[in-house]
Amino acid sequence: MAEDKGRPGPALRIRNLVRTFRTPRGILRALDDVSFEVAPGTITGIIGPDGAGKTTLMRILAGIMEPDSGTMEILGRDPRTEMAAILDNLGYMPQKFGLYEDLTVRENMDLHADLHGVPLERRAALYAPLLRMTALSPFIGRLSGKLSGGMKQKLGTACSLVHAPALLLLDEPTVGVDPVSRRELWEILRTEVGKSSTTLLVSTAYMDEAEKFDRVVILYNGKILGEGPPQDFVSEATGHVFLLSLPDTPPRRLEPEIALLPGVADCSGSELGVRTVTLSASPPSLPPTLPARIDPTPPVFEDAFMLRLARKTTGTGGEGASPSPKKELSWGTGQGIGKGGEPAIEIRELTRTFGNFVAVNRLTFSVGRGEIFGLLGANGAGKTTTFRMLAGLLLPSSGTLRIDSRDVTGGNVAALRGRLGYMSQKFSLYAQLTVLQNLIFFSSAYGMGGKRQRDRVEELLEFFDLTPFKNESSGLLPLGFRQRLALAASIMHEPSILLLDEPTSGVDPVARREFWRVISQISLRGVSVLVTTHFMGEATACDRLAIMAQGRLVALGSPREITESAKTPQNLQPTLEEAFILHLEKSGTLEAAGAQK
Known part of the structure; x- marks a missing residue:
């Protein structure tokens, strides 16, 4: 293994980088004249919405693809003539962690050590601190496919560090993992940078992670929208951020009205009200029909990002952003959140075991009509297992499960399947089929045909702004568009209950906001929504939350009640x-959370 840690000067220098792709809609400039530098021993973040060019940039730097034009210096070397030497000192973790799921933790680490020529006699000394930092030592013989998402994340990081690289590229390393695992990963990375002066380049869609970087580069549609220390961006938003609240009005009901006000660059619900960013450094002007309280509030990086994006794209949406609803939905009771009566979902003492492992342990809660109910928990907490029982994909081991007042504990969910919409983490789309073919397939699966089918497909294509892409393969769409299509497919049959399992994992904040506006509109038509999420920001859009740990319920209440507690x-x-982390600590499950799948 080469010991060279790089020559003096920037660890990375990029000049006028261009990369294009041919698509059914013409030539896409994924990277458009991109230039920046990364200082050695620092952490630099590449931030941008879906389709901005982040992954393309990472793949070019890792030597997986070549640019059309432009120049690069990586660790003082020219990749056109010295790529082999660069790879000896470069680590790369792609979005899916780059693991082989049929290999054990140790075998995955050995494979990466073999690829980088790490001598056998040095491996034990190199592995020991990595296994200790990642808490993987007890699982060294476990197949990586049997690890939770958080543990896979940490193993992918350990594998990318086995040869002590001078430059480490991490492509959205925290997608789909819980706040606990994200916090642990950043502790590991900070330790590694401080110990060995490794340079990190990290792409992310999580805006709160930006404040952990020494420097950020914002990409939008392949171009650099800005670069510098994150605090410089935050300072730009000072005086532009306000919290709007109205007594007895949930923030998610207030948010659509605020979003339409002149001069509003961005707004999103929180447990205390609607966080609002204005284009000018002054509060929004409210009509007499909206007597909301307005309180100035300090900005965070996400506010600054949305402000910068709004100034760039006023009147347009970024690629991958979900559309704002343009019309009323055509199904549902239209009665909003139900008061009293039978709940849409009722769970009592629900338990599911796999051999000796208890995945869900005596879970009890209910979901009201038209309510948005959030299920939170660390990876491996039992959320997805609960969802699979609700969708009829798994039978409970014991307990009671009632859907629309009918007991379906014995597995007779099929009779109610027409009332359930289910959007899984992987979106359950057929990548080889076009957008239109996917919608026709799902509508046919629910027994739709003829004029009703044609009208419904056309309605959803229009509602989700998918008409321009209806003849494109769904597998080639940017993530935000695939998300729209998956949601359209899940509501094709006009369900009364919608199950969303981490629907916004990896989606940028623009698409996340618009997605939640659609979900709120759906719920206000009387459709009950049960959602799992790792984004605490979007969890505040829920009416109530349940926090799970190791299959058990550890907290239940509205977002404000949970933070107050x-x-x-x-x-x-x-x-x-x-509050989420505190409840896990109180339950005594924080250390174990995520260790089991």
């Missing part, structure tokens, strides 16, 4: 993420 003398205004 986490108050301490040292922290009188905890965030929802802080």
